[in-house]
Amino acid sequence: GENVEQHPSTLSVQEGDSAVIKCTYSDSASNYFPWYKQELGKRPQLIIDIRSNVGEKKDQRIAVTLNKTAKHFSLHITETQPEDSAVYFCAEGGGTSYGKLTFGQGTILTVHP
């Protein structure tokens, strides 16, 4: 079945530094890889996603890279700000189970002012 490993589980950075979160997946048929940000007590919010026909996608301070051969993808946040502090989840989908997403366990990101 599908499985997603996410690292690190916690990440602490200083404001202005970069943060990188990495995920590996098992279903070679997966072709959709979203990232969600969840603030305490709030709903998960889609912040960026990438499809398997693209190696990298950028949106302002956030970027995602995908290596289909190695079956891993990463979230990069540059110039971090305190409001970036949240739990970040990676997920994979679009493979053998089409619509459903399989999520990683989450990374608690803390940005210190």
Place this chain on the structure above:
Amino acid sequence: GAGVSQSPSNKVTEKGKDVELRCDPISGHTALYWYRQSLGQGLEFLIYFQGNSAPDKSGLPSDRFSAERTGGSVSTLTIQRTQQEDSAVYLCASSLPSRYEQYFGPGTRLTVT
């Protein structure tokens, strides 16, 4: 426009009682998903509805869990004979036809005492 809505926002119930959780997807979204998030954990897929197709129930943890979607819109997740391990936040998401992006509701926090 209006996002995904869920009710109730909080539900406290006694062990052994049945509960019903409701999800109202974004208008025009034909796909609807239920996930469960236990404290400090990632999101666990439960069930997925797509249009008039048979639902993907592969994530339901036991036969005490069931869900229906009436008229292709509102969905109800029912948990019978609740157990303490059912305590979690139950999240609903929806997506447009043939699109992977899922948008989440605020969740229902279920506490079984």
